[in-house]
Amino acid sequence: MTAEAILFWGLAAATVALALAVVLSRNIFHSALALAATLGAVAGLYLVLRAEFVAVVQLLIYVGAVVTLVIFAVMLTGRVQETLRQPQYNRHIGAGALAALIFLALAVQAIRATGPAGAPGARLGSVEEIGRGLMTDWVLPFEVVSVLLLAALVGAVVIARKD
Amino acid sequence: MKFVYDLSLVFDAAREALFGVAAKAGLPWEAPALVTKIVTASVLFGFVNLSAIFLVWWERKISAHMQSRLGPMRVGWHGILQTIADGIKLLQKEDIVPAEADKLAHFCAPLVVIAGAVLAYAVIPFGPRLWAADLNVGVLYVFAVTGLGVIGILMAGWGSNNKYSLLGGLRAAAQLLSYEIPMVVSVLGVVLIAGTLSLTKVVEAQSRAWFIFYQPVGFFVFFLCSLAEANRAPFDLPEAESELTGGFHTEYSGLKFSMFFLAEYTAMFTGAAMATTLFLGGWRGPFLPPWVWFLVKCYGLIFVMMWFRWTFPRFRIDQLMAFCWKFLLPLSFVNLLVTGLVVLL
Numbered sequence: 001m002t003a004e005a006i007l008f009w010g011l012a013a014a015t016v017a018l019a020l021a022v023v024l025s026r027n028i029f030h031s032a033l034a035l036a037a038t039l040g041a042v043a044g045l046y047l048v049l050r051a052e053f054v055a056v057v058q059l060l061i062y063v064g065a066v067v068t069l070v071i072f073a074v075m076l077t078g079r080v081q082e083t084l085r086q087p088q089y090n091r092h093i094g095a096g097a098l099a100a101l102i103f104l105a106l107a108v109q110a111i112r113a114t115g116p117a118g119a120p121g122a123r124l125g126s127v128e129e130i131g132r133g134l135m136t137d138w139v140l141p142f143e144v145v146s147v148l149l150l151a152a153l154v155g156a157v158v159i160a161r162k163d
Numbered sequence: 164m165k166f167v168y169d170l171s172l173v174f175d176a177a178r179e180a181l182f183g184v185a186a187k188a189g190l191p192w193e194a195p196a197l198v199t200k201i202v203t204a205s206v207l208f209g210f211v212n213l214s215a216i217f218l219v220w221w222e223r224k225i226s227a228h229m230q231s232r233l234g235p236m237r238v239g240w241h242g243i244l245q246t247i248a249d250g251i252k253l254l255q256k257e258d259i260v261p262a263e264a265d266k267l268a269h270f271c272a273p274l275v276v277i278a279g280a281v282l283a284y285a286v287i288p289f290g291p292r293l294w295a296a297d298l299n300v301g302v303l304y305v306f307a308v309t310g311l312g313v314i315g316i317l318m319a320g321w322g323s324n325n326k327y328s329l330l331g332g333l334r335a336a337a338q339l340l341s342y343e344i345p346m347v348v349s350v351l352g353v354v355l356i357a358g359t360l361s362l363t364k365v366v367e368a369q370s371r372a373w374f375i376f377y378q379p380v381g382f383f384v385f386f387l388c389s390l391a392e393a394n395r396a397p398f399d400l401p402e403a404e405s406e407l408t409g410g411f412h413t414e415y416s417g418l419k420f421s422m423f424f425l426a427e428y429t430a431m432f433t434g435a436a437m438a439t440t441l442f443l444g445g446w447r448g449p450f451l452p453p454w455v456w457f458l459v460k461c462y463g464l465i466f467v468m469m470w471f472r473w474t475f476p477r478f479r480i481d482q483l484m485a486f487c488w489k490f491l492l493p494l495s496f497v498n499l500l501v502t503g504l505v506v507l508l
Contacts, residue, residue, distance in 0.1 A: 003193065029321055030267065036314055056303045064310030065340065071317045072336050075329065127300060127360055 008048050015041040029074055036067040053127045168452045171292040174203075203295050207284045215428040219246045222469050229473045256417035261324055264414065268322030273415070273422035275315030280429040282308035287436045288363045290446045290453035301362035302354060305437060306347055309392065312426065313339045316411050319423075323414035331410025338391060338398065338483060345491040346388035352381040352502040353441045366445030373444040380498040382442040384491050386464070389434030391487070394427060396472035398483060435464035 018041060021034040039062040046055035134142045166173050178199055185195040220235065220243055227234025235242025260269055286301040288294040298304050313336055320332015354360060356377055357368035365374075375382045391398035412423045439445060439460040448456035478486065 027265075029265065033268065033271075033314070033318065052298055053300050053303070056298075056300050056307045059307035060303060060310060064307060064313065064343075068310075068313050068317065068336060068340060071314065071321075072333070075317065075321055075333060 004048060008045070011041050011044045011048065015045065029071070032067060032071045032074055035070065036063050039063050039067065053130060169292075170290060170452075170454050174293075177202075204285075207295060208281060211281055211284060211429050211432075212425070214432055215425045216246045216250070218428045218431065218465065219249075219424070221465075222472075225466070225469045226473045229470075250421065253417055253421045256420075258419065259414070259416045261414050263324045265322040265324065268318040269414070270322075272315050272319035272322055272411075273419045273426075275318060276312050276426045277315075277422050277429070279308055279311030279315060280426040280433065282311070283433045286362055287433070288366055288440060288445055289457050293446075293454060294363060297361060297363050300360045302350060302360045302365070302441070305362075305433070306343065309430065309433060310339075310343060312430070315426075319411040319415070323411070325414050328411050328413050331413070334480065335394065335411060338394075338487075341484060341487045342388045342391040342398075342491075345384050345487060345495040346392065348492070348495040348499055349381045349384035349388065350441060351499050352378045355499075355502050355506050362440050362445075366440055366447065369444045369447060373442065373447075375442040378442060378498070378502070380494060381502075382438065384495045384498070385442065386434075386438055386467075387491065389438060390468060390471065391483075393430040393434050393468075395431065395468055397475040397478050399472075399477060431465055431468055432461060435461040435468070438464055 015038055018034050018038040022031050022038060025031045025034060039058065043055045043058040043063070046052075046058060166176075178195075181198060182192070182195045185192070223245070224234045224241070235245035238244040238248050260266065283305045285295045286298050286304055288297075316335040316339075317332050320328045320330075320335070323329075353365065353374050356374065357365045359365060359368070368374075412420055415423060436457075439457060443460050443464075446453035446457040448459075451459070
């Protein structure tokens with residue numbers, strides 16, 4: 001077993017275990033922390049694939065910003081602990097089925113896209129490649145996403161405004 | 164003499180000796196390679212600790228002289244061993260965990276904070292070939308790992324189950340997230356001129372002139388934001404003693420408290436090192452060895468940070484937010500726009 005394989009399996013096992021902790025923990029604050037660790041482990045998987053840029057952005061955006069905002073929201077929500085003492089278990093079958101369906105669809109698509117060869121080329125995740133791609137082939141989705149984010153930002157300001 | 168001038172030769176010699184011993188013992192090459200990595204990490208961590216010990220003493224002396232006092236004088240020459248004595252005292256303190264605390268979050272918080280602060284040192288170039296790793300996304304990497312500290316501070320604030328800690332944690336998160344945006348945007352000007360995200364290549368790109376001459380506004384914004392990121396005065400609202408007793412670290416004692424303290428001084432050095440690398444030409448300078456130049460520039464910037472702390476009063480939280488969103492952020496965007504235009508033309 002090569003060092004790369006050991007790293008991959010270790011990180012993969014950690015990702016799955018932490019993701020399970022996110023959904024199984026009764027404490028929503030611990031769930032949010034486990035989510036941060038899960039996303040960090042995924043960043044480690046990107047590093048194993050030599051996609052340094054994607055890994056660092058994963059850490060910067062997901063762990064540094066998104067999960068921090070989630071934790072922030074949890075801390076601002078009063079009485080969050082009491083409601084969690086009585087969890088609802090009547091929805092888990094539907095939710096599980098939906099999640100499994102999405103996972104299957106993504107997995108099939110991912111395997112189809114890359115083929116049996118496995119890992120993509122080493123330069124695929126480089127800064128130059130991604131930057132050029134965003135500004136040429138994918139410029140329309142890129143701009144649409146930025147407009148969407150701007151709309152979300154304006155919406156948040158409107159909702160948060162008191163008067 | 165050659166070895167003093169270029170410290171990387173010392174590390175090279177040590178590495179060669181290690182590989183030689185391993186080859187004689189018939190070990191596979193992975194064994195010495197792994198040992199090299201562990202030793203490199205230990206050397207960096209040792210530097211972090213030594214630097215923090217020195218900085219704590221230095222800050223006490225600077226504050227004392229600014230207030231016409233002498234500061235620590237008894238332990239060693241001008242009290243230089245004072246921090247070590249204090250550290251030993253802190254190690255012996257009882258570790259207190261509040262009864263209703265979230266034990267897991269309370270325990271892990273200092274570890275997360277210190278990990279985020281120390282990880283950044285992996286890519287900082289202390290001299291030519293004197294770095295642990297040369298990532299081609301080094302600039303982003305530093306922002307990513309220093310951003311991890313926010314989660315640790317939030318964990319400390321929540322886990323302590325204390326309203327002062329919670330308030331301090333919330334303030335810290337709001338402040339750190341806000342100031343990260345102008346900080347990253349201010350660095351983009353340098354990235355545009357240098358055409359790279361690797362810290363070592365940024366230093367190489369400054370062979371003709373330091374980037375502070377091309378990017379004075381960028382340096383100004385970056386330096387102020389790095390003060391805020393390190394929770395330093397006048398941006399030290401998360402731990403404002405006079406209103407929050409200690410903010411997120413109110414409920415910490417002994418070794419865990421000292422880890423928060425260490426993280427703050429480590430973050431100061433990281434901020435100064437990033438400013439040196441990106442704007443002040445990194446290790447470049449005449450006559451003296453490169454690593455000495457690097458440390459001189461870093462500690463010079465840290466001196467300015469301490470000077471700020473002992474001369475400026477603390478911001479109010481609304482002033483803090485307004486300053487970031489209404490002044491620093493537009494300024495850094497204008498800077499980026501102008502830089503982009505100039506580079507394009």
